[in-house]
Amino acid sequence: MDPTLKRFSFKAMGSYCEIQIYDDSRVNAKRIVRQITAEVMRLERKYSRYRNDNVVADINHSAGQHLGVRIDSETVALFRHALSCYEQSDGLFDVTAGVLNRIWDFKSARVPSQQEIDELLPLVGFSKLSWRKSRLLLPAHMEIDFGGIVKEYTADTAAKLGRSLGVAHGLINLGGDFAVIGPQPDGQAWTIGVANPKQERSLMAKIDLLDGGLASSGDYERFFMHEGKRYSHILNPKTGWPSSGLRAVSVAANLCTVAGSVATIAMLKEEHEAISWLQESGLSHVYMDGEEAVSGVGLK
Secondary structure (H helix, E strand, O other), X not given: OOOEEEEEEEEEOOEEEEEEEEEOOHHHHHHHHHHHHHHHHHHHHHHOOOOOOOHHHHHHHOOOOOOOEEOOHHHHHHHHHHHHHHHHOOOXXXXXXXXXXXXXXXXXXXXOOHHHHHHHHHXXXXXXXXXXXXXXXXXXXXXXXXXXXXXXXXXXXXXXXXXXXXXXXXXXXXXXXXXXXOOOOOOOOEEEEEEOOOOOOOEEEEEEEOOEEEEEEEOOOOEEEEOOEEEEOOEOOOOOOEOOOOOEEEEEEOOHHHHHXXXXXXXXXXXXXXXXXXXXXOOOEEEEOOOOOEEEEOOO
16 A cells, blocks of 8 residues: 555644645554644743743743753753854844834734833843853843744654654644655655735745755734834844845745744845845745745745
């Protein structure tokens, strides 16, 4: 019996998620998917900023305590990734920028004053964190939000687990962030459609993946218009104001985490800088610019 494609969908991280794997037994596929789904849920519980009983809550609760908080090795690895994002982006990609969401409310579409922003900016800056062995010292009133990296990290972790459980051909989709476990059984790539932010149910592009991951970043899900100006939910941690570059970016890379950081940094840069950043990365990508034109490299 040739293995056939089995698909399972579930909700996690506030998104529609789907796991597709080739297996000759639906029972076996279900057993594997149950374990992968449990791992996704574990990471969501551990790193969600919407809970008050997890690692992120413990870290944020420790702000200003001179002893700091002990950090486990998995979280240390996430911090290392956050540091490399911070360094690669010259400080634009910053997991301490979440405090800015206190004054930017995208539901009520209210624009804060420059004074409100200036009061919060001193609480932003990854370089203000310090470490004493495995203890993190977070300055008073600062907070950490792994929202920008945890979904991609989870996709990669889920794919790694799938491989260790014997999956040779699979695709993990966590709300539009993808990790691939090998090509399809006939050697064909997985074709992933990148949604067009302008038109529901239409595609901006298709990207073929044989391995690795694909991640997308865009301002189309959360933004508001105020006095004719568009305010994106992607905030520049240096100015405290929304970024106003590209509208959407998708990137394919060897890992979903790498793809995610390249895409997010591109969203945070000024448009012309973002386009050269994407080109210099050498990775397959597609983007929509401020004029809503679609372009990129390595697409179908």
